Amino acid sequence: MTQPVLTLSGVVFGWPGRAGFSLSVPEFSVTRGERVLLLGESGSGKSTLLSLICGTVLPREGTVEIAGTEITALSGGARDRFRAEQIGVIFQQFNLLPFGTVADNILLPLRFAPARRGRAGNARQAATALCHALGLPETVLQTRAGTLSVGQQQRVAVARALIGQPPLIIADEPTSALDADSQAAFLDLLFDQAEAQGTSLLMVSHDARLGARFDRVVQIGDIARTERPDP
Amino acid sequence: MILRLAMASLFARALTVGMTILAIALSVALFLGVEKVRTGAKASFADTISGTDLIVGARSGSVQLLLYSVFRIGNATNNVTWQSYQDIAARPEVDWIVPISLGDSHRQFRVMGTTTSFFEHYRYRQGRTLEMASGVVMDDLFDAVIGADVAETLGYVVGDPIVVAHGLASFTEHRDQPFRISGVLERTGTPVDRTVIVSMQAIEAIHVDWRSGAQIPGQSTPVDVIRGMDLQPQAVTAALVGVKSPLQTFALQRAINEYPSEPLLAILPGVALQELWAIVGIAETALLAVSAMVVVTALIGMMATVFSSLSERRREMAIFRAMGARPVTVFALLVLEAALMAAAGALLGLAVLYAGLFVAQPMIDEAFGLWLPITAPGSGELWVLAGVTLAGAIVSVLPALRAYKLSLADGMMVRT
Numbered sequence: 001m002t003q004p005v006l007t008l009s010g011v012v013f014g015w016p017g018r019a020g021f022s023l024s025v026p027e028f029s030v031t032r033g034e035r036v037l038l039l040g041e042s043g044s045g046k047s048t049l050l051s052l053i054c055g056t057v058l059p060r061e062g063t064v065e066i067a068g069t070e071i072t073a074l075s076g077g078a079r080d081r082f083r084a085e086q087i088g089v090i091f092q093q094f095n096l097l098p099f100g101t102v103a104d105n106i107l108l109p110l111r112f113a114p115a116r117r118g119r120a121g122n123a124r125q126a127a128t129a130l131c132h133a134l135g136l137p138e139t140v141l142q143t144r145a146g147t148l149s150v151g152q153q154q155r156v157a158v159a160r161a162l163i164g165q166p167p168l169i170i171a172d173e174p175t176s177a178l179d180a181d182s183q184a185a186f187l188d189l190l191f192d193q194a195e196a197q198g199t200s201l202l203m204v205s206h207d208a209r210l211g212a213r214f215d216r217v218v219q220i221g222d223i224a225r226t227e228r229p230d231p
Numbered sequence: 232m233i234l235r236l237a238m239a240s241l242f243a244r245a246l247t248v249g250m251t252i253l254a255i256a257l258s259v260a261l262f263l264g265v266e267k268v269r270t271g272a273k274a275s276f277a278d279t280i281s282g283t284d285l286i287v288g289a290r291s292g293s294v295q296l297l298l299y300s301v302f303r304i305g306n307a308t309n310n311v312t313w314q315s316y317q318d319i320a321a322r323p324e325v326d327w328i329v330p331i332s333l334g335d336s337h338r339q340f341r342v343m344g345t346t347t348s349f350f351e352h353y354r355y356r357q358g359r360t361l362e363m364a365s366g367v368v369m370d371d372l373f374d375a376v377i378g379a380d381v382a383e384t385l386g387y388v389v390g391d392p393i394v395v396a397h398g399l400a401s402f403t404e405h406r407d408q409p410f411r412i413s414g415v416l417e418r419t420g421t422p423v424d425r426t427v428i429v430s431m432q433a434i435e436a437i438h439v440d441w442r443s444g445a446q447i448p449g450q451s452t453p454v455d456v457i458r459g460m461d462l463q464p465q466a467v468t469a470a471l472v473g474v475k476s477p478l479q480t481f482a483l484q485r486a487i488n489e490y491p492s493e494p495l496l497a498i499l500p501g502v503a504l505q506e507l508w509a510i511v512g513i514a515e516t517a518l519l520a521v522s523a524m525v526v527v528t529a530l531i532g533m534m535a536t537v538f539s540s541l542s543e544r545r546r547e548m549a550i551f552r553a554m555g556a557r558p559v560t561v562f563a564l565l566v567l568e569a570a571l572m573a574a575a576g577a578l579l580g581l582a583v584l585y586a587g588l589f590v591a592q593p594m595i596d597e598a599f600g601l602w603l604p605i606t607a608p609g610s611g612e613l614w615v616l617a618g619v620t621l622a623g624a625i626v627s628v629l630p631a632l633r634a635y636k637l638s639l640a641d642g643m644m645v646r647t
Contacts, residue, residue: 056642083557099243
C-alpha cells in the first residue's frame, strides 16, 4: 500500500458558538495518486470537512495529516502557508479573481508558496504549458479572467490548482456549473493532468453518476458523523 | 503581483473608487487651496507697504498707527505738528519723507492728503510702484487721484467732480470746494485702492472756513480767495520715512521716539505688520482647520465605501485564503488599496489645485488684489500628500480588521 497523502484520524469538530453541531471523522485517508469521490448532499458536513483538510479550521480533537505533516499541530499562519504549498483548490464556481488576468490567477498560489514556486520552475512557462494541456488558447493568459466563459474559468482553476505540482487537489463540485458534455471533457482534462503529475484528487459531489470514473467512491455518511441540535 | 492585483481590483470597481478618489481630491485641493490663499494673503498683507523704513505718528500703539496710516482703519488720537514734521525731515538720516493727512472722507472712502512724493516712494508687493490707470497725478489744488476700488464702486472717471465730506461719517460736506478727479490708479490690492488722494494744501483749503470741527456760520471763502491764501499745513497725521542707510533705521526710530517737544512714535512697518497678522491670522488658521476637517470627512467617506464593499468581496477574500493567503495578507491588501486611493486622491487634488490656480490666478488678482504665486510643489505639499496617504491607510484599518475577522471565520468557504 502506498503512502497516504491525506489522513484524518479521530477528528472531532464543533463550530465555536454553535452548540450541538459537531462533525466527527474517526478514520479517512487518501493515498498518493488516488482519485476519490466523496458523495454527500449539501448540509452533510462536506464544507466543514474540506475546511478541516485545508486547515482553515481546527478540530477539537484528533489529527489531520497531509503529505507527512500533521497540520493540526501548526500555527494558523503556518497552516495557510502549508495549504499554499501542498494543496490545489478548485471551487464549484467563481474560482477566479475576475479583475486579474488569467496568468495572475494561475500564478497566485505561488505568491504564497516559495517551495511550490521552485517546483514550478519557470512559472510563466509552466502556466502556458498547463493552459495548452487544458485546451486553453495561449492568448488567454493575458485576458481578464472575468471575461472568460464558465467552462474556461473552471479550466483556469484547474491550471491554478495543478501549477507547482501540489500532492493533493481538493475539488468542491467543480462540474456542477457545467453541462453534461462539458462535465465529461472537464473531468478528462483534470484526470489526465492529475495523473501526469502524480497528484491525488479528492472531489466532493452530490452526483453519484460521476463515480465510475474514480478509483474509490466514499459516501460522506460512511466516514463522517454529523450531529446537530434537534430543531 | 499583489500590488498589481490591488490596482486591478480598484480599476474593476472604477465607479465607486473613482467617486471616492474624487471626493478626496476635491478635499485635498480645497485644503491646499486654503493654504495657498492663506500664505498668499499673508504675503499680500506683508506686501501692503514696502520700501518704507519707518512710519511716524503721534504716540499710540504700533498696531494702531499702522492701522490708520496704512490700512485707513480707525483714527489717529492726535496729530503731529508741522514743526515736529519739519524737524524729522531735516534729520541727516532721512532720505525722504512723505506726509499723510487723514480725517476726511468721500462717501465710504477715506480722503488722504499727501504730496506727490507719495507716488514716488510708496511701494507695495516687493517694490512695485503705484501706476496710473488713466489721468495724471494731482497738479492743481483741487485735483484728486482715486484708487481703483473708488473708481469702480462710484463709477468715476477722470474729470468727474467730487465733494469731500469733513469727518468720516458726517453729512456736512465741503460743498464749497468741489474737487476734480485728475487720475485713477491701477489696482494694487492695498488700501490705496480705497483711498481718495489729494494734496496737503487741499486738506487745508477745505478747512479754511472751519474751526474746531464746525463750519463758521455765514462764512464762505470763494475759491479764488483760497487759492491766494497761504495753505501751509499746521499738522500731519502721520509720515512715511525712508532712511539713507538701513543701518540708521534704529537710531532714527529711537531719536523720534525720544523727541522732546512732542510724544511721537516711529514704527518699523514690517514688525507692526507681523504683530497685526498675529491677530488676524487666527481666522485664517480656523479656515485651515475647517478645510482639514473636510479632508477627514472625505477619508471617512472612503472608509464607508471600503466597509460597504466588504460583503461583495468576501468571495475574493475566500479565493485569496484558499490560495494560501493569511488573514493578515487580506488585511494588508485592504490597507494597501485604501492607501492607493488616498494617494491617487491627493495627487489628483494637487493637479486640480494647479489647474485652478492657472485659471483663477489673474482673476483673483484682478478681483481681490491677491497675488497667488504658482510655484512647484514644495515640501509642504509633499507632506500633505504623504499625510493624506497615511491617514487613508489609518482609517482603512477598521474595515480591514473586519475583513480580517471575516476571512478568519469564512476560511475558503463563504457562508452567506
